[in-house]
Amino acid sequence: MEGLGSKMSKRPTPTEFIIERDDEKCIACQACVRMCSNDVHSYDPESDTVSSDNTKCVGCHFCETICPTGAITIKRNPSEFKLNANWNAEVIKNITKQAETGGVLLTGMGCDKPFPIYWDHIVLNASQVTNPSIDPLREPMELRTYIGRKPDKLALDYSGKETKLKTTLDPQLKLETPILFSAMSYGSISLNACKSLARAAVEMGTFYNTGEGGLHKDLYKYGANTIIQVASGRFGVHKEYLEAGAAIEIKIGQGAKPGIGGHLPGEKVSEEISQTRMIPLGTDALSPAPHHDIYSIEDLRQLIFALKEVTRYRKPVGVKISAVHNVAPIASGIVRAGADFVAIDGLRGGTGAAPTVIRDSVGIPIELAIAVADHRLREEGIRNQASLIAGGGIRSSSDVIKTIALGADAVYIGTAALVAMGCNLCQKCYTGKCNWGIATQDPYLTKRLNPEIGARRLVNLLRAWSMEIKEMLGGMGINAIESLRGNREQLRGVGLSDTDLKLLGIKPAGEAW
Amino acid sequence: MNKNQKLANKKKPKRIVIREEYCMGCRLCEVHCLVRHSKTKNIIKAYKGEYPRPIPRIIVEEKGYVSFALQCRHCEDAPCLEACITGAMYRDKKTDAVLCNEKKCVGCWMCIMTCPFGVILRNVEGEKVASKCDLCMGEEIPVCVKYCPNEAIICEEKK
Numbered sequence: 279m280e281g282l283g284s285k286m287s288k289r290p291t292p293t294e295f296i297i298e299r300d301d302e303k304c305i306a307c308q309a310c311v312r313m314c315s316n317d318v319h320s321y322d323p324e325s326d327t328v329s330s331d332n333t334k335c336v337g338c339h340f341c342e343t344i345c346p347t348g349a350i351t352i353k354r355n356p357s358e359f360k361l362n363a364n365w366n367a368e369v370i371k372n373i374t375k376q377a378e379t380g381g382v383l384l385t386g387m388g389c390d391k392p393f394p395i396y397w398d399h400i401v402l403n404a405s406q407v408t409n410p411s412i413d414p415l416r417e418p419m420e421l422r423t424y425i426g427r428k429p430d431k432l433a434l435d436y437s438g439k440e441t442k443l444k445t446t447l448d449p450q451l452k453l454e455t456p457i458l459f460s461a462m463s464y465g466s467i468s469l470n471a472c473k474s475l476a477r478a479a480v481e482m483g484t485f486y487n488t489g490e491g492g493l494h495k496d497l498y499k500y501g502a503n504t505i506i507q508v509a510s511g512r513f514g515v516h517k518e519y520l521e522a523g524a525a526i527e528i529k530i531g532q533g534a535k536p537g538i539g540g541h542l543p544g545e546k547v548s549e550e551i552s553q554t555r556m557i558p559l560g561t562d563a564l565s566p567a568p569h570h571d572i573y574s575i576e577d578l579r580q581l582i583f584a585l586k587e588v589t590r591y592r593k594p595v596g597v598k599i600s601a602v603h604n605v606a607p608i609a610s611g612i613v614r615a616g617a618d619f620v621a622i623d624g625l626r627g628g629t630g631a632a633p634t635v636i637r638d639s640v641g642i643p644i645e646l647a648i649a650v651a652d653h654r655l656r657e658e659g660i661r662n663q664a665s666l667i668a669g670g671g672i673r674s675s676s677d678v679i680k681t682i683a684l685g686a687d688a689v690y691i692g693t694a695a696l697v698a699m700g701c702n703l704c705q706k707c708y709t710g711k712c713n714w715g716i717a718t719q720d721p722y723l724t725k726r727l728n729p730e731i732g733a734r735r736l737v738n739l740l741r742a743w744s745m746e747i748k749e750m751l752g753g754m755g756i757n758a759i760e761s762l763r764g765n766r767e768q769l770r771g772v773g774l775s776d777t778d779l780k781l782l783g784i785k786p787a788g789e790a791w
Numbered sequence: 792m793n794k795n796q797k798l799a800n801k802k803k804p805k806r807i808v809i810r811e812e813y814c815m816g817c818r819l820c821e822v823h824c825l826v827r828h829s830k831t832k833n834i835i836k837a838y839k840g841e842y843p844r845p846i847p848r849i850i851v852e853e854k855g856y857v858s859f860a861l862q863c864r865h866c867e868d869a870p871c872l873e874a875c876i877t878g879a880m881y882r883d884k885k886t887d888a889v890l891c892n893e894k895k896c897v898g899c900w901m902c903i904m905t906c907p908f909g910v911i912l913r914n915v916e917g918e919k920v921a922s923k924c925d926l927c928m929g930e931e932i933p934v935c936v937k938y939c940p941n942e943a944i945i946c947e948e949k950k
Contacts, residue, residue, distance in 0.1 A: 305834065307819075309817045722856035725812060728941045730942065
C-alpha cells in the first residue's frame, strides 16, 4: 500500500541529542568528521565549515572528547511531549519505533530504569572510642581472597617440628583484590578490549573472564589469570581451551537477559572470531536459551564433574546464574551439585545486546539476591562449600565493600571496567559501531583502543578501589577483607522497609548492636 | 659516579616511533604540529587569524583502515643533507636531528626530490622554504607525541 497513507504514517526517527558547535571555536580540522562512526558530522569545502546531523547522534561523546578546541557539546534534545506520567516520552518513542519496524527493541548495557539501588540505602560502620580504627598506610591490611571450595574442618599434623596441614585443599583462585572482570566475550567486545582486561588482571593479581566467545590464540598467554566460560552455545570449547584457564565457569544466565540466549550477528563473525568460536565465517552465533543438556540439577552436576574430570580436578568449576526470584534455593542446588563457586548476576548487569523489555524487567537486584543466597547457604551449613561472586551494576568501591558485607566473597565488574576503557554508556553496543573501539569488530574502530592504555586505566581503577576499600575497612577497625565477609553488623539501612531490611539481613540505621 | 652512570645520565637523542596499529586517523597530530609551528601558538588564532596559514610538518597517511602519522625520520644517511645546494639542511649536533635553516633555504626543492619518505613539504605561502619536522626544539617532548590520544606516536631515546 504505497501512497499518502503509508507516508503519513512515517515519522522521522526521534532525535535524542543536540550537538552544539561553537563556531567561534571550531577550526574545521575535521577530527569529528573522521572519527564519528555514525556519520554525524560532515565538512563542506565550499564554506570551510563543519556541520552536524543531530538525528544520527547516539550520545557516545567521542567527538566531544577528541575535539582539540572544545567546540562541541552534546546535549539531550529538550523537545518535549505533553507532560504525562503514564505515557512518557520513552513509551511514545518505543511504540512509534515498533509501529514502524514491527521488531523487538534491542539495546546494550544494563537496566537503566529507576529501580531502587539498595547500595545507596545502606551505610557502613566506623570505629569510635570503644574499638580502634586502623590506618592502612601504617598497618598491614589484607584484601587477598580465595575463591573455591573450603574444607568443612582442617586437620593438622603436630607430630613434626613444623605443624603441617593434613587436609587436602580443593583448588583455589588466589585474588589480590576481591574484584574480578566479568564475562565479556571476544565478539561482543574487541580483541583489544580483551587484551586490556587480561593484562590488567595479570598486573593486579586477579582474573578476567572469556565469556562464551572462546579464547583467541593471542590470549592463551594470560591463561593463569583467565576464567574460561562454557555457555549454552559451546563456542570455542575444546580440550586446550578448558585447560588454558585457571578456572571454568558454566554460564546458565546473565543479569541483563535471564532466561534467554545470545545472538552475535553474522556481520560481526570475522575470520578471527569464526576461528576462535569454531563456527563458519559470517554465520550468526546463536546461543540457545537453555543448555540443551541441562534440564535439572542432576544434569548440571554431570557437566560440572565432566569439566572437573577433563581438567583432572585441578581447577575450580563454578556456575553463573542470573538473579531471579528463586535465587537462594537455586544457589543451594548448584552448591550441592558440586560447584566450587556460584556467580550471581543481578538485574543491572550489562550485555552487548538484549531485548530492551527483557533487560529492563527481568531479574532481581543483586543486593537482595546475594543477601538471600548467602543467608540460605549459611542456614543449610554449606556456605563453605562454594564461594559467592556477585555482579551486576557495581559502580564503586563502596558498592564492592557493601556487597562483600552482605555475603559475597568477591565481585565481578563489567560495566565499570568498560567505562574505565572509555565507554560512556550510549547503549548502542548491539550496532557494532562503538566509537571507543570496545564493542565493535570493525578494524577501523578497534584500533582506537590501545590495550596498553586500556590496561593502564583498568589497573588504575582497581588500585584506586582497593585503596578505598582498605581505608573503609580500617575505619571499621577490620584488617582483613575476610573478616568483613557476611559481617552484616557493619551495615545499616536508611529509608528501607522492614521487608527489605529482613531480606538484606541488616538493621535500620540508629539501631545499635 | 662512575663512567657508565655518567653516560646513562647524559640525555640521549630522541627519535619518534610510529605505531600504525594504534593510529586511528584523527589527525590531531597534524593540528597540534601546525599550532606549534605557528606564530601565535594559539590553536584558534593559528587556524583562523594567521596569514600565511601555517602548515603541519607531520602527515597522516591513510588507506582503508590503515593509517599512520609520518614525519622526518632524521635519517642517519640523510639524502636531503647531500642534496641541499645552499647548506640550509644541517644536522644538529646536540639532538642528531636534521634541521632546515630557513634563512638559507632558497626553495629549490632538491631535498623534497631526494627524500625517500616524502616528509619534507613546500611552504609557499610566505617565503618559499622547505618545511620539515624539527622534533619541536624547546619542548620537553614533540607535540605530536604529547597530544596523540591513542599513543600511536611515541618518543624513544635513540639506542
